[in-house]
Amino acid sequence: MTTAWYITAAITLVSTLMVITRHYPVHALLYLNVSLISLALLFYLMGAHFAALLQIIIYAGAIMVLFIFVIMLLNLGQETATQEKRWLKPKVWIGPCLLALILLVQFTYSLSLSKGETYINNVVEPKAVALSLFQSYMIGVQLAALLLMAAVVGAAHIGRHKRTNVHRFLQHKPDES
Amino acid sequence: MTEPYHYLLMIVLVLFTLTSVAALLIWVERRLLALWQDRCGPNRAGPLGLFIVAADTLKLFFKEDWIPPFADKRIFVVAPAIVAATVLLSFVVVPFAPNLLIADLHIGLLFFLAMSSMGVYSIVLGGWASNNKYSLLGALRGAAQMISYEVFMGLSLMGVVMLSGSFRLTDIVLAQQDYWFIFTQPLGFIIFLIAGVAETHRLPFDIPEAESELVAGFHAEYSGMKFGMFFIGEYLGITLISAMLTTLFLGGWLGPVLPPILWFILKTSAFIVLFILLRASLPRPRYDQLLEYGWKILLPLSLINLLVTGAISLLTS
Numbered sequence: 001m002t003t004a005w006y007i008t009a010a011i012t013l014v015s016t017l018m019v020i021t022r023h024y025p026v027h028a029l030l031y032l033n034v035s036l037i038s039l040a041l042l043f044y045l046m047g048a049h050f051a052a053l054l055q056i057i058i059y060a061g062a063i064m065v066l067f068i069f070v071i072m073l074l075n076l077g078q079e080t081a082t083q084e085k086r087w088l089k090p091k092v093w094i095g096p097c098l099l100a101l102i103l104l105v106q107f108t109y110s111l112s113l114s115k116g117e118t119y120i121n122n123v124v125e126p127k128a129v130a131l132s133l134f135q136s137y138m139i140g141v142q143l144a145a146l147l148l149m150a151a152v153v154g155a156a157h158i159g160r161h162k163r164t165n166v167h168r169f170l171q172h173k174p175d176e177s
Numbered sequence: 178m179t180e181p182y183h184y185l186l187m188i189v190l191v192l193f194t195l196t197s198v199a200a201l202l203i204w205v206e207r208r209l210l211a212l213w214q215d216r217c218g219p220n221r222a223g224p225l226g227l228f229i230v231a232a233d234t235l236k237l238f239f240k241e242d243w244i245p246p247f248a249d250k251r252i253f254v255v256a257p258a259i260v261a262a263t264v265l266l267s268f269v270v271v272p273f274a275p276n277l278l279i280a281d282l283h284i285g286l287l288f289f290l291a292m293s294s295m296g297v298y299s300i301v302l303g304g305w306a307s308n309n310k311y312s313l314l315g316a317l318r319g320a321a322q323m324i325s326y327e328v329f330m331g332l333s334l335m336g337v338v339m340l341s342g343s344f345r346l347t348d349i350v351l352a353q354q355d356y357w358f359i360f361t362q363p364l365g366f367i368i369f370l371i372a373g374v375a376e377t378h379r380l381p382f383d384i385p386e387a388e389s390e391l392v393a394g395f396h397a398e399y400s401g402m403k404f405g406m407f408f409i410g411e412y413l414g415i416t417l418i419s420a421m422l423t424t425l426f427l428g429g430w431l432g433p434v435l436p437p438i439l440w441f442i443l444k445t446s447a448f449i450v451l452f453i454l455l456r457a458s459l460p461r462p463r464y465d466q467l468l469e470y471g472w473k474i475l476l477p478l479s480l481i482n483l484l485v486t487g488a489i490s491l492l493t494s
Binding site: 026027030033049050053054056057060061062065066068069072073123125126 | 249252282283284287288290291294295297298301302304305313316317320321323324327331344
């Protein structure tokens with residue numbers, strides 16, 4: 001089990017690294033997808049089966065498809081890739097790498113302080129997730145619902161059709177939509 | 178029998194059966210379509226024309242396997258494999274009969290939904306990697322259609338989950354011992370059936386392909402066995418949706434007199450025939466009509482179904 005965990009963790013890290021180094025947007029998104037799926041597998045190995053499958057259904061299955069959908073619509077070709085290549089010169093990497101290095105040092109320091117707890121493989125049933133969501137974290141659920149409601153109203157407003165009649169006989173008619 | 182051998186045997190058995198069934202469905206579909214359209218259908222090769230399956234497969238293998246020079250080669254090759262792989266993975270959780278299944282996951286239903294949502298990628302990537310305008314249009318339509326219908330697919334199944342109190346497919350089947358869920362969840366059944374047709378992009382809803390407007394849609398550039406993979410993936414998808422309809426709404430393997438596995442096969446084949454009949458009888462709707470129908474009718478209906486089921490199960494418990 002531990003071996004599987006380490007292999008999956010390595011896949012997650014490598015695929016995430018590939019996401020930021022790819023020049024083609026679609027290739028980067030596919031690596032992001034692999035990273036999300038392997039993250040789901042990590043959840044699964046740690047016993048959070050329900051969260052793992054929701055991760056696949058929602059992130060890998062729906063949100064990433066929408067991302068790829070938009071990228072496909074933009075039809076980014078060879079030009080974007082060369083532009084990306086020009087932007088991602090080795091010099092550009094210095095700043096982010098330095099900042100990430102500081103974070104890494106902090107992370108290893110805080111890890112060395114902890115008591116070295118190993119992960120416990122206790123399976124969380126969907127029922128337990130539901131109970132904690134709708135009892136102790138009710139306010140979070142409601143706030144998320146409110147936010148989504150606002151997003152839906154906004155999307156409906158932006159996506160509303162403004163019907164324009166091209167033909168001169170129809171132009172003076174009152175707007176139908 | 179020891180555990181690992183049992184697993185291995187089951188996997189080989191299921192894989193072999195499914196691929197043969199998918200191949201056989203080519204013949205079944207052509208014969209049934211011919212029957213309903215007053216034609217003969219394929220009847221030359223072998224008894225009842227059964228060898229058409231072998232002939233078709235051989236033909237696909239010997240065709241030139243061409244990758245267009247303008248395509249994104251790696252993604253172009255991977256895309257057809259995704260559809261077959263995700264559908265075959267979904268069969269891991271389907272209980273064919275008591276103790277005749279590969280893995281009895283306690284979140285089996287969610288696993289099925291997750292795998293069916295991953296299947297979208299094969300259409301999207303296949304269409305994008307072909308670098309062809311018709312393919313891209315097909316892929317865009319496919320992505321929009323499958324994402325929309327996934328929502329109702331998931332929602333329509335939640336009534337079943339509520340009534341049986343479990344995501345485990347064996348528990349769902351066993352919860353139908355007194356009455357099948359098709360009687361208590363008729364709305365959920367109809368919505369799942371429609372969403373299932375849209376999810377496998379079968380004929381009334383084959384808008385990603387739509388040969389009269391998009392040549393062949395997302396797989397216009399595919400040939401040889403890569404096209405065959407899409408083809409097999411579609412038939413496997415029909416088998417999967419039929420098996421899931423049987424398991425979730427028609428009591429799975431449950432039934433009198435006959436052995437359980439026979440009941441499962443009977444119910445599943447009845448649904449497969451229904452799928453073919455749908456193809457034979459219904460015209461293809463327009464793309465915007467399909468999406469509007471989904472979001473404006475099926476989504477509210479599935480939400481109402483969820484609400485009523487929840488209220489009733491609260492009142493009776």
